[in-house]
Amino acid sequence: MAAIDGLPPLREVIATHGLSAKKALGQNFLLDLNLTAKIARQAGDLSGMDVLEVGPGPGGLTRGLLAEGARKVLAVEKDARCLPALAEIATAYPDRLEVIEGDALQIDALAHLTPPIAICANLPYNVGTELLVRWLTPAQWPPVWDSLTLMFQKEVAERIVAQPGSKAYGRLAVLAQWRCDAQIAMHLPP
Structure with missing residues (x-):
């Protein structure tokens, strides 16, 4: 995967930016880019779709989603320590990655996306269930999103x-x- 986007391996990204998963934020970083690409492929054909990713951390799944052809990825990240690593990905994929720093429970992220929309995320453990319930109980059905591919x-x-x-x-x-x-x-x- 690193050869596809020219970015360094995730272990190197994590070391460069001094990142470590914080239990208080429910973080669990995926380090294998082959695995993150496989997860991105589980979301189906992403070409022509905007994708919401909550809790991208250092961006392993983000890179997979972009490499799999997502029109745009909106990454909502609460941990400011991860923002420089995500900025490097945004540079490698011009105009295809938007990062919002904040709490996914407080942000109406879907308002920043254009249908068709997929939600694909390695959810932070401490908010995963609450986000799922919110996505399954919108004010109107059918929802604005087409699919949910979530890691729990x-x-x-x-x-x-x-x-x-x-x-x-x-x-x-x-x-x-x-x-x-x-x-x-x-x-x-x-």
């Missing part, structure tokens, strides 16, 4: 796809399965 902790993902009568079945399963064809696309090692 294994236990949360299992609750989202749980079947009636199972121990994990509850509010998240009912809501997600009412609004979407919820499925687990892949499992990642810790």
